[in-house]
Amino acid sequence: MPLLDIRNLTIEIETPQGLVKAVDKFSLTLAEGEIRGLVGESGSGKSLVAETLAGIAKDTWHVTADRMHFGNIDLLSLSHKERRRMMGQDIAMVFQEPSSCLDPSQTIGAQLKEAMPRRMANAKWWQHWHWRHKEAVSLLHRVGIRNSQTVINAYPFELSEGECQKVMIAMGLATQPKLLVADEPTNAMEASNQAQILRLLERVNKLSGTTVLLISNDLTTFARLTNNITVMYCGQAVESGTREQILTQPHHPYTAALLQMMPDLDGSLPHKSRLNTLPGAIPPLQSLPIGCRLGPRCPNAQKKCVITPPLAKYKGQSYYCHFPLNMPQKGKPKS
Incomplete structure (x- = not known):
């Protein structure tokens, strides 16, 4: 049994413009x-x-989850005391x-x-x-x-x-x-x-x-x-895996962008060269893009990205992307 098991945690916050989803179907398991x-x-x-x-959630937060257990204790069913x-x-x-x-x-x-x-x-x-x-x-x-x-x-x-x-x-x-x-x-x-x-x-x-x-x-x-x-x-x-998988074989473009933004200090970086950055900024909660939320900033975005990507897994590494990176090339069909 995992120590912490969170499945599809959603946090909605009351604003003058109505409810906004600050966290959407977040899942996490800790051993x-x-x-x-x-x-x-x-x-x-x-x-x-x-x-x-x-x-320590505030009164203006609406917290729901399919499962939020600490050991065998349901955290959402506990009283404040x-x-x-x-x-x-x-x-x-x-x-x-x-x-x-x-x-x-x-x-x-x-x-x-x-x-x-x-x-x-x-x-x-x-x-x-x-x-x-x-x-x-x-x-x-x-x-x-x-x-x-x-x-x-x-x-x-x-x-x-x-x-x-x-x-x-x-x-x-x-x-x-x-x-x-x-x-x-x-x-x-x-x-x-x-x-x-x-x-x-x-x-x-x-x-x-x-x-x-x-x-x-x-x-x-x-x-x-x-x-x-x-x-x-x-x-x-957007992505979860072991340390080696995330650092060496990221599948989601956002993870790859975070790694590329890490300054390379081994001497191969040219003098006064521009650091790698991901264009744009995180969109406000009141106007989230449809489909993949990284779509407007993603360098690999295509028409299919207007559809929310489903959860995919490869060798234990989970990610949400229609066009994942660092995937094995499929063999060409024989003529």
């Missing part, structure tokens, strides 16, 4: 101990999926702007201690304060913060962006979750801080067996860590 990458441009719906999974309890035990989320998610009026230590559930306290009730303080220091050491005594008494605005992100990860690990959802955890960070955060997530996965859903708009930041990658465009999952 225990897996690191899954979810990649796509800003506005493709990645964060909406993460927030719905974490149970039951969903909060699950978020405090089995699912944790790291947001992309940690400094805005931390309470500026409380110290880091107070917020870490608040994140620790009582069920984990391995001490008598009168020893809880000392146990929580000791556990908070241990968590900060675990995520790579050396000056833990200074950080534990500091306020969020006194820390750097990288330190705040590590604190957010420590708060997520405080509950020993089965699933950690990291929504662009290295956003707007320096390269050294990015490498530290990614190494930390990899270590958490290997040592604790925590399943990680890693969300980013940059395929280069996490490709090495992932077991499988799902590519989203305009609210839809």
Whole structure:
């Protein structure tokens, strides 16, 4: 049984112009101990999926799905109280702007201690304060913060962006979750801080067996860590496969465009040459194109693309495209 099984998740948002589909029939399956990458441009719906999974959907959202199970638990049938309890035990989320998610009026230590559930306290009730303080220091050491005594008494605005992100990860690990959802955890960070955060997530996965859903708009930041990658465009999952399949044999033109936009630094790129880009931008939700949503931007678009492409699979790699790339050439008929 997979740890997370989402099938045909649809998120409709109320707007002055009516309901718009921000996420359309999104499916995702996560196995225990897996690191899954979810990649796509800003506005493709990645964060909406993460927030719905974490149970923080807004009142103006209409969420439906054929199946949305965490283990054998139906997430859509849970009450708000039951969903909060699950978020405090089995699912944790790291947001992309940690400094805005931390309470500026409380110290880091107070917020870490608040994140620790009582069920984990391995001490008598009168020893809880000392146990929580000791556990908070241990968590900060675990995520790579050396000056833990200074950080534990500091306020969020006194820390750097990288330190705040590590604190957010420590708060997520405080509950020993089965699933950690990291929504662009290295956003707007320096390269050294990015490498530290990614190494930390990899270590958490290997040592604790925590399943990680890693969300980013940059395929280069996490490709090495992932077991499988799902590519989203305009609210839809357009391609999904193993890391090797996505990086070496992409079938969807959007995936190929993301890979081509990665700068080639091996010396073969001519001096002052123009970088590869995909023309156009993601269309607004109020005026989505008919058929394939990439059609107006796709270099391989044809008349058939006005029809929504069906799901196709090849060697375990799934994609939605009428004219897939990197497919074996069919033999010519004998004369």
